[in-house]
Amino acid sequence: MKRLSLVWTSTALPMAVALIAGCSSGVNNPSGVPVTVMKADEQGFVAGTGVESQDLVAVTDKMARSVLKTPEIQNAQGVPRVVLLPVENQTRFAINKDIFLDRIRSQLNSKGQGKVRFLARDRMPALEQERELKRSGQLTSSSDPNVQELKGADFFLTGKLSGLTTKTKAGVSDYILYTFQLVDARTSDILWEDSAEIKKQGVEDAAYR
Amino acid sequence: MKFRWIFACAVAVLSLVGCASLSPEEQAARDRVLNQYRQAATAMRQARFTDAKAVLDDALLSLGGISAGDKTAKEARSYFREESRKNFRGEPYERVMAYYYRGILYWMDGEPDNARACFRSAAIQDADPEQHTYESDYVLLDYLDGFASTKMRGDGTDAFKRAQKVARLAQPPPYDVSANVLVFVEMGRGPEKYAAGEYREQLHFSPGSSVATYASVVMDGGMVTATAPAFDDLSYQAVTRGGRQMDYILANKAVFKGTTDVLGDAALISGGALALSGGDRATEVGAGLMVAGLISKIVSSATTPEADTRMWDNLPNLLGFAALRAPPGHHSMVVEFRNAGGQATLRRELAFDAVEGRDTVIFVSDRN
Numbered sequence: 001m002k003r004l005s006l007v008w009t010s011t012a013l014p015m016a017v018a019l020i021a022g023c024s025s026g027v028n029n030p031s032g033v034p035v036t037v038m039k040a041d042e043q044g045f046v047a048g049t050g051v052e053s054q055d056l057v058a059v060t061d062k063m064a065r066s067v068l069k070t071p072e073i074q075n076a077q078g079v080p081r082v083v084l085l086p087v088e089n090q091t092r093f094a095i096n097k098d099i100f101l102d103r104i105r106s107q108l109n110s111k112g113q114g115k116v117r118f119l120a121r122d123r124m125p126a127l128e129q130e131r132e133l134k135r136s137g138q139l140t141s142s143s144d145p146n147v148q149e150l151k152g153a154d155f156f157l158t159g160k161l162s163g164l165t166t167k168t169k170a171g172v173s174d175y176i177l178y179t180f181q182l183v184d185a186r187t188s189d190i191l192w193e194d195s196a197e198i199k200k201q202g203v204e205d206a207a208y209r
Numbered sequence: 210m211k212f213r214w215i216f217a218c219a220v221a222v223l224s225l226v227g228c229a230s231l232s233p234e235e236q237a238a239r240d241r242v243l244n245q246y247r248q249a250a251t252a253m254r255q256a257r258f259t260d261a262k263a264v265l266d267d268a269l270l271s272l273g274g275i276s277a278g279d280k281t282a283k284e285a286r287s288y289f290r291e292e293s294r295k296n297f298r299g300e301p302y303e304r305v306m307a308y309y310y311r312g313i314l315y316w317m318d319g320e321p322d323n324a325r326a327c328f329r330s331a332a333i334q335d336a337d338p339e340q341h342t343y344e345s346d347y348v349l350l351d352y353l354d355g356f357a358s359t360k361m362r363g364d365g366t367d368a369f370k371r372a373q374k375v376a377r378l379a380q381p382p383p384y385d386v387s388a389n390v391l392v393f394v395e396m397g398r399g400p401e402k403y404a405a406g407e408y409r410e411q412l413h414f415s416p417g418s419s420v421a422t423y424a425s426v427v428m429d430g431g432m433v434t435a436t437a438p439a440f441d442d443l444s445y446q447a448v449t450r451g452g453r454q455m456d457y458i459l460a461n462k463a464v465f466k467g468t469t470d471v472l473g474d475a476a477l478i479s480g481g482a483l484a485l486s487g488g489d490r491a492t493e494v495g496a497g498l499m500v501a502g503l504i505s506k507i508v509s510s511a512t513t514p515e516a517d518t519r520m521w522d523n524l525p526n527l528l529g530f531a532a533l534r535a536p537p538g539h540h541s542m543v544v545e546f547r548n549a550g551g552q553a554t555l556r557r558e559l560a561f562d563a564v565e566g567r568d569t570v571i572f573v574s575d576r577n
Contacts, residue, residue, distance in 0.1 A: 089326055091329075094315060165329070167333055172333070203277055205278075207282035207455050208298050
C-alpha cells in the first residue's frame with residue numbers, strides 16, 4: 001500500500017498543479033450584469049481616462065456657482081442676456097461639447113433665480129421663420145411683428161477644454177483643464193473666467209500593451 | 210487502483226483541454242470590435258458615413274476605456290488559453306485607423322476640433338513607451354492636427370514641424386487656411402498578420418501592397434487640380450511599432466510548452482527504463498515517473514502560446530491627402546489613382562456641394 005501511495009503522490013502533485021492552472025468557464029458574467037443606476041457625479045465601474053459624467057457634473061456645477069458671483073451679473077441693471085458660444089475641444093477626446101454649456105445653462109436657469117437670461121441663438125432659423133410668417137399675416141401675433149424684438153447679447157459664455165497626455169511604461173495619464181469665460185459682447189472684455197482641472201491615469205492590461 | 214489512475218489522468222486531460230474552446234457566440238462577442246472595424250471601413254468606401262460613425266463610436270468606446278480588469282485579457286495571458294481569446298482591440302496600426310476614420314467623419318460633420326481629438330488619440334495609440342524609436346510617426350496625424358488647429362485660429366506650427374520631421378514618402382505642404390475641400394484618399398491592401406516561431410508564438414506582419422502610389426485630383430473639369438500623395442504607409446507602421454508586452458508573455462508560454470514537453474519525454478523514457486529494470490519498488494517508481502511524464506506531455510500540449518492573428522483585413526496600405534479651394538456651390542471632381550510611373554490605375558468621379566463657412570470633406574478609396 002505504501003508503494004501505491006508513493007506512485008499516487010508522484011502523480012497527484014503535477015495533476016493538482018495542472019488542475020489549478022487549468023481553465024475555468026471562459027465566460028465573463030454569464031448571467032449578465034443587471035442595470036446599475038448610478039449618480040451622474042460618481043464614477044462607475046466602466047471608466048476611462050477621458051471626459052466622463054462625473055467630470056461634467058463637477059465642472060459645470062463649479063462654473064455655474066462661480067459665474068453667479070460675478071459682480072457684473074450680481075449688480076447688473078436689468079437682466080443681462082447671455083449667448084452661448086461653442087466650446088472648443090483641444091483635448092484628445094472627442095466629446096459632445098454642447099453638453100457642458102447645456103448643463104451650465106440649465107444650472108443657471110434653475111438656480112440663478114432669474115439673474116441671467118439666455119438667448120436661443122441656436123433656434124434662429126425657426127425664430128426668423130416665425131417672425132416672417134407673422135409679418136406676412138399668415139400667423140397671429142400678440143404684438144406688432146414689425147417691431148424688432150429679437151434681443152442682442154450682453155455677454156457671451158464660452159469655454160475651452162485643453163488636454164495633456166502622458167504615456168509611459170507605467171500607464172496613461174490624462175490631464176484636462178476646463179476653462180470658461182464670460183465675455184462682454186460690447187467691449188470684448190473678459191469679465192469672468194474660471195477653471196477646473198481633472199487628472200486621471202490608468203494602466204492597460206499587458207495583453208493590450 | 211488502476212481505475213484510480215486512469216480516472217486521474219482523464220480528469221487532468223479534460224480539465225486542460227476539454228474547456229479550451231469558446232462557443233461561436235462567445236468568440237463573436239470577443240471579435241465584436243474587429244467586426245465593427247471591418248464594417249466601418251466598408252461603410253466608408255460605400256459612402257455610408259452614418260453607418261460608419263455608429264460602428265466606430267461603439268468600437269472606440271471599447272478602445273477608449275482602460276482595459277485593466279478585462280477578464281478575457283487575463284485569460285489570454287494564462288498558459289492554457291490562446292491570445293485570441295481576449296477581446297479584440299487590434300494592434301496599434303489598427304487602433305490608429307479606427308480613430309483616423311472617425312476623425313475624418315467628425316471633420317465631415319463640421320467638427321474639426323473633435324476630428325483633431327481623434328487624430329491626437331490615434332497618435333497616442335502609436336506611442337511606443339518601450340523603445341521610442343518609431344513612436345507617433347504618422348505624418349497625417351500630426352499634419353491634420355496642426356491643420357485643424359490652424360483653421361480654428363490656433364497654432365499648428367509644432368504639429369506641422371513634427372509632420373515634416375517624420376515624413377518619408379512625401380513632404381506635407383504648408384497649410385492653406387483658405388482650402389475648404391479636404392480630400393482623403395486611401396490606396397491598396399494593408400498589412401497582414403501571421404504567426405511564426407516553433408509554436409507560432411511570434412506575431413509578424415507581411416507588408417501590404419498598392420498599385421497606386423498617389424492620386425491626382427481634378428475639380429470642375431480642370432479649373433482646380435491637386436495631387437494627393439501618400440503620406441503614410443500602414444505596412445511600415447505595422448512592422449516598426451516595436452515589441453508588445455504580450456510578446457514576452459507568449460515567449461514564456463512557448464518556453465513552458467517546450468520545457469514540459471522535454472520533461473515529459475525524459476520522465477516517460479526514464480520511467481519506462483526503470484519499470485523494466487525489475488524490482489517491485491523500481492517498477493512502482495518507474496510507473497509513477499511515466500504517469501508524471503504523461504501529465505507533463507498533456508500540460509505541454511495544452512499550453513497555447515499561439516499569437517493572435519485576428520486582423521482588420523480590409524485596411525488600405527497607403528494614406529494620402531490634399532486640400533483645395535472651392536467657392537460655395539456645386540462642383541464635380543475626378544480622382545485618378547496613379548502608379549509610380551504616373552499612369553492612371555483607377556478613376557473615380559464624384560460631385561459635391563461646397564458650403565460657406567465650413568469644410569467639405571471627400572473620402573475616396575481605390576477599394577470597394
